[in-house]
Amino acid sequence: MTRFRARSLLRAPRAEVWAFHENPGAFERLVPPWQTLSVLSSVGPLATRRLVFSIHAGPARLTWVAQHEGYVAGERFTDRMARGPMRSWVHQHALSDAPHAPDAAPDPGACVLDDRLAVEFPFGPLGALAHGPFARQLGRLFAFRHARTEHDAQRHAAWRSLPRLRVVVCGASGLIGSELVPYLLNAGHAVSVLTRPGAPARWPGLPVRAHTWDPQRGLLDPAALAGADAVVNLCGLNLRARWSQANRARFLDSRAGPTALLARTMARMTDGPRVLLSASGVSGVADQRLAPLPESAPLEDTTLGRIVAAWEAAAEPARTAGLRTASIRLGAVLSARGGALAALAGAFRLGAAFCPGDGGQVFPWLTLDDALAVFEHALHDGSCAGPINAVCPTRTTMDDLTRTLARVLRRPRLGRVPAAVVRRLMGEQSSVVLGSCWVDPSALRSRGFVFRHTDLETALRLELGRCAPIGGPWTPEPA
Known part of the structure; x- marks a missing residue:
């Protein structure tokens, strides 16, 4: 039997950290982005939950059945592997007050999260050889889990005094939507999703209601929105x-079409949502390196500028009807699961990474966790309306990004590719990597929003599993 322990001081209220574990969506939020895991079923409350999931290990798919036991409300619970790849696995999750002087009260804004594992490897002495690599994997895993637990608990605590909402999410299968659904559930909101005809069920074990719509044919039953407080619209094909001319039309239609259908439907309803938050992009503004542009900056007459303009204009029926409507202009959302970071990290791992152009172009970014927090903020803050720039306030160039990523992944950056070569290879699409998009998140700043991740290297290390374990390195404990 091998024992491991990770113990961390979290800057979040103990009750909020326990609520994070108790509420639906916690397990989904704790899956690191570099791990491929699918929940097959989840039955019962935290105290007696039986969770079945599959883990992809190369070409193999391993099924794991976890049974919860040893539950003491507000203090601890244990998950025991009932079936899976290990000979045995017992994982105790415990919470306690933050350390304090004997004559002082505990810090209400902090607590200690203590994870203890007792693991028995398969294959006897041969399995013991996996101890070292396995310990390193656990170190990466729990560094991520503790950081995300702290993040979500802090964010949810800020809004705990307000009523819980009924939220409809469109585009829930995408990079942001697939995390936003469990994030909002974990905060205590009721979540339903709009899905395309024939789409597979995606949320086993989570209390998510699915309604079918067909935006390509203009079909949306108002009953799917009845009684909801807000809609979060994340629809849009990847760019x-x-x-090609045909694809540019698809990019536009996949954004403006669903947005217009939602806005028209909501505008006609008397029992429908009063808030429409629609994703948008920051890349429609002028190429800028000298100073950041505010939300009031005009959109350019470019492919991206026209897409953003049509996307945001499609929500006009909702605005005209008096509904609170906001366009969340997202920068590049950094996640190892997809988007710009996954593509760049893949190129670095293959040893084929370059910096496009002179490297001085500003790269607008934010982490996926900060993106989720922006939507949570906009749901609760009644003053959030109109265009809202959602980008980290730290000025970051393409040269900064590629150099930092090379350092984090310990892979070479093979120099720069001249802008003329990039334009010849990519055509108009080269504006995505050569354009300098420096915008200021002034609307969020004025409303008190604080980005948690403002240092690029720290954000990349956490997202790619390259950070040091919280609380120190993993070491075996005596039995």
Whole structure:
């Protein structure tokens, strides 16, 4: 039997950290982005939950059945592997007050999260050889889990005094939506999703209601929105496909079409949502390196500028009807699961990474966790309306990004590719990597929003599993 322990001081209220574990969505939020895991079923409350999930290990898919036991409300619970790849696995999660002087009260804004594992490897002495690599993997895993637990608990605590909402999410299968659904559930909100005809069920074990709509045919039953407080619209095809004339039309239609259908439907309803938050992009503004542009900066007459303009204008029926409508202009959302970071990290791992152009172009970014927090803030803050720039306030160039990523992944950056070569290879699509998009998140700043991740290297290390374990390195404990 091998024992491991990770113990961390979290700057979040103990009750909020316990609520994070108790509420739906916690397990999904604790899966690191570099791990491929699928929940197959989840039955019962935290005290007696039986969770079945599959883990992808190369070409193999391993099924794991976890049974919860040893539950003491507000203090601890244990998950025991009932079936899976290990001979045995017992994991105790415990919470306690932050250390304090004997004559002082505990810090209400902090607590200690203590994870203890007792693991028995399969295959006898051969399995013991996996101890070292396994310990390193656990170190990466729990560094991420503790950081995310602290993040979500802090964010949710800020809004705990307000009523819980009924939220409809469109585009819930994408990079942001697939995390926003469990994030909002974990905060205590009721969440339903709009799905396309024939889409597979995506949320086993979570209390998510699915309603079918078909925006391509203009079909949306108002009953799917009845009684909801807000809609979060994340629809839109990925822009990585070749920018042919046909694809440019698809990029536009996949954004403006669903947005217009939602806005028209909501505007006609008397029992529908009063808030529409629609994703948008920051890349429609002028190329800028000298000073950051505010939300009031005009959109350019470019492919991206026209897409953003049409996307945001499609929500006009909701605005005209008096509904609170906000366009969340997102920068590049950094996640190892997809988007710009996944593509760049893949190129670095293959040893084929370059910096496009002179490297001086500003790269607008924010972490996925900060993006989720922006939507949570906009749901609760009744003053959030109109265009809202959602980008980290730290000025970051493409040269900064590629150098930092090379350092984090310990892979070489093979120099720069001249802008003329990039334009010849990519055509108009080269504006995505050569354009300098420096915008200021002034609307969020004025409303008190604080970005948790403002240092690029720290953010990349956490997202890619390259940070040091919280509380120190993992070491075996005596039995």
